[in-house]
Amino acid sequence: MKKTKERAFTCGLDAAIAVMGGKWKGLILFALQDGPLRFGELRRAVAGISERVLILQLREMETTGLLHREVYHQVPPKVEYSLTEFGHSLNTAMASLGEWGEENIERIEAIPWDQVG
Amino acid sequence: MKKTKERAFTCGLDAAIAVMGGKWKGLILFALQDGPLRFGELRRAVAGISERVLILQLREMETTGLLHREVYHQVPPKVEYSLTEFGHSLNTAMASLGEWGEENIERIEAIPWDQVG
């Protein structure tokens, strides 16, 4: 998602996309819906994401208030990520989108993606 | 959105994001929900989009089956874009996301976007 300075949204959908935008945030939200996860657990839960990108996404989502980061001062270190109320509410709002995707997953997989774009 | 070759989705949300991904498709879907629009009308309806990007998005959405393109052989030319059933169903699924955005738009606008990322 673009990071312009003027964040004047044209509608609610625009605003929502700004917050959950990109390829990964929805999946991270999804992975955290059943409770907090540690960094390593998240990495395994979100298949295919690199450590670097995961951290970047987590930082953004912390800044936007979607999730909470809890550090346990132990050795080895332990950090738990969990959804805030805000994050939970977004997750709820995205549930129907996820259902739509599951209902249509065969059709979506059949799309000739190499011709798109 | 990334265009990898292996389109194996991890869940429905992943698939849905692949289809409506990016900054603009949601808004285009939204603009078309009340009926077909011509190219120029769409450009005005989706504030801030450039002609080039609008066309790219429309082409993608045509390929993914979200919308239909009807050409009227006139001079000056007339082209109408409308949602397919598939597009309508996605729009319906995104309604709750749009509502969430509207309910939280003040909070979202208050996010320090220049510190995100």
Added chain:
DNA sequence: TCGGGTACTCACAAAGATGTAAGTATGGGT
């Protein structure tokens, strides 16, 4: 002293998305 586990951080690179400005084709009206 050395390796192990965790959660990062850094430098670098590539891929993808978006933007700008100009040009094309058409035929009707003036």
Added chain:
DNA sequence: ACCCATACTTACATCTTTGTGAGTACCCGA
């Protein structure tokens, strides 16, 4: 002959996102 409107198309530049691989800090136990 010239301009208009519409819907693109093209070339180019830039910005954002994603990826790769290595390295860091910490303390503990062997």
